[in-house]
Amino acid sequence: MSAPIKETSDAPVRRPVAKTPARAGDERGEGVVLNVFSHGFLALWALLIILPLLWLVLSSFKTDAQIGGSAFGWPQNWSLDVFSRAWDKGIGDYFLNTVIVLVFSVPLTMLFGSMAAYVLARYEFWGNRFLYYFFVAGAMFPVFLALVPLFFMVKRLDMLNTYQGLILVYVAYSMPFTVFFMHAFFRTLPTAVFEAAILDGASHSRTFFQVMLPMAKPGLLSVGIFNTLGQWNQFILPTVLMQPQSGDDPERYVLTQGLIQLQQQQGYASDLPVLFAGVTIAMIPMLVVYLSFQRQVQAGLTSATLK
Numbered sequence: 001m002s003a004p005i006k007e008t009s010d011a012p013v014r015r016p017v018a019k020t021p022a023r024a025g026d027e028r029g030e031g032v033v034l035n036v037f038s039h040g041f042l043a044l045w046a047l048l049i050i051l052p053l054l055w056l057v058l059s060s061f062k063t064d065a066q067i068g069g070s071a072f073g074w075p076q077n078w079s080l081d082v083f084s085r086a087w088d089k090g091i092g093d094y095f096l097n098t099v100i101v102l103v104f105s106v107p108l109t110m111l112f113g114s115m116a117a118y119v120l121a122r123y124e125f126w127g128n129r130f131l132y133y134f135f136v137a138g139a140m141f142p143v144f145l146a147l148v149p150l151f152f153m154v155k156r157l158d159m160l161n162t163y164q165g166l167i168l169v170y171v172a173y174s175m176p177f178t179v180f181f182m183h184a185f186f187r188t189l190p191t192a193v194f195e196a197a198i199l200d201g202a203s204h205s206r207t208f209f210q211v212m213l214p215m216a217k218p219g220l221l222s223v224g225i226f227n228t229l230g231q232w233n234q235f236i237l238p239t240v241l242m243q244p245q246s247g248d249d250p251e252r253y254v255l256t257q258g259l260i261q262l263q264q265q266q267g268y269a270s271d272l273p274v275l276f277a278g279v280t281i282a283m284i285p286m287l288v289v290y291l292s293f294q295r296q297v298q299a300g301l302t303s304a305t306l307k
Helices: 022-057 065-067 081-122 128-140 141-158 163-188 189-197 202-214 217-232 234-239 255-266 274-290 294-306
Strands: none
Touching: 022 274, 065 274, 081 128, 081 163, 081 189, 081 202, 081 255, 081 274, 128 163, 141 163, 141 234, 163 217, 163 234, 189 202, 202 217, 217 274, 234 255, 255 274, 274 294
């Protein structure tokens, strides 16, 4: 009996080729160069951010003569009196007005934005895509083009120079980005949990508030920080909508307006340390908020990609 004939293939057999020491060394060298370049770029970027902030804070402790003589010199007097003077010149009132507006505008933005994003992400209905792209288009629409009709609309509602008028405008202004961000986040949440809640008899509102919204906490925290920063630093909207309409109408300037008013009030008798102190007071709360929730913001931005 003849032995069975083994089938052979004409295709060449590919065998793993071991890396030569020289090739492995070249890859390690490229990795070291890339690592050094990336760390050097990050260090340069950090210096470009930290040095101006440090110069601003240090200038608050100087006098006009020291700032004029050597703008980059070290302060000779570390008194906090300049901060109290800045607070008494109106920064305290501007700070309070800004806090009042944001206490209402940020939660309302998060509530309405997350509700709209949840419906667009979880429910299929006619016009779903149109509404979603309508919100996305709102994020790309320059606010400068809407200032004139916005002014007359708020004036017709008799809400010029009022907290509620600015709050409503802030909410509308921040809705597109909030819907865009939370829509992507809600779509990454597991559908099985949503279906289980519906099968257990939970209503749509209960499913949203007690099941889906707690699961979206990282995304809510991230977009909440961005909305807080954006509304805190907003200038053009309060400048148009928060101007006194008569002599009896009180001034309700927010911080961005107040800093400009503080500079204009000085006239020729400049008091640059007070102005620097006012900017420092306006800057510190946002630095504290961001540094306190830095890990949560990073987790919220990356969780949608990792799920």
